[in-house]
Amino acid sequence: MKYSTRDKILDAVYKLVYINGYNGTSIDMILKECAIPKGSLYHYFKSKKEMVLAVVKERIAPRMYEFYDLKKVKEEDSIDTMIRAILKVSKKEELVKFGCPLNRLNQEMSPVDDDFDKAINLIYERMKSDILSVLKDSSIKPDVDMDSLAQFIIATVWGSLSLSPKHSSKKRYLNIINHLINYLKSLKH
Amino acid sequence: MKYSTRDKILDAVYKLVYINGYNGTSIDMILKECAIPKGSLYHYFKSKKEMVLAVVKERIAPRMYEFYDLKKVKEEDSIDTMIRAILKVSKKEELVKFGCPLNRLNQEMSPVDDDFDKAINLIYERMKSDILSVLKDSSIKPDVDMDSLAQFIIATVWGSLSLSPKHSSKKRYLNIINHLINYLKSLKH
């Protein structure tokens, strides 16, 4: 199986935009990272924006869905499935170090570009509904508002990951997120 | 009292960088916003970076400290002082719409620039210690880890504010943050 030029570009752009942001990543940086000529890049993508939007859909989105695609363990309370997913985040070094790539791009691009706003929000909504479907068949008290709880979970995880990369660590993430887990457990029954 | 050129620049840069980010804000945009010539700008600041670092210290920092500078109401439990501060965030329209300016800049600049990382973290640490001092003389159970709780509060607030500006609203913020408040209340005694 060969590593196509298009894949090579998407991987490089994902990596560069993740760290440097959209405006901090130049076409030349991408060409250098891929070691391909300009002609190839513009053969696959008609503009920088279209290229990064492809990264959102083909690189960032799958990574996001991955975290909430936990197979429910038999007899396990769904709320524990959720907790497992939240804890699993700490295993991804890039997340702990540089934060959520979707959230990063969202903060940079959503206020200034509608297409990014739409593409990113589509992923966000899908994540939220994935979380909702897990929460729904859990033992959470029926009087709890599930929609805001799903958003609360995402917001807390993203927020915890958004602190300075210089001081970030798995331990720090787990310490912070421990409060979220305590809260979730308190909602049981 | 006159509105100095330097203040005019800092106000404009704060506003532009808040929305467009560091790399999304050009010198020309700043000059246009201020309606001043280039010579004036470079008379006050030796570079774009130095200028934005001044904005961090002189515009962003005060806004951050403001939120945790709540005068404790007599006989009030400090945990309620904290809750009041968190709720007060919803009153600032720009925060609800565009998120925390410190967090935004942090995500863009900290991974790629040490000076920004340092300047921003200094403010973060001060916020954290302000929160800690409020939590310390509250009725929170002694077995709760205060340091991670302070970070949990910041992370949750920042995370709630970081969602798409297109879909943000005071109501949404309050719905999400309600879970944080419930959790804080559960820690009493």
Added chain:
DNA sequence: TTTAATTTAGACTATTTAGTCTAGTTGAAG
């Protein structure tokens, strides 16, 4: 009022930016 320092003015520069264009190369289908 004279002098000196501060501030304004904006033309200019060197570099970087995203994107174009034409020609050449490669690889698969017939």
Added chain:
DNA sequence: CTTCAACTAGACTAAATAGTCTAAATTAAA
């Protein structure tokens, strides 16, 4: 082997970028 489309190659362009420089205007001090 030939043909044609897919892809590579990189020189080139026009606009934008951060920053420089010298001169003029303004303000404050003497």
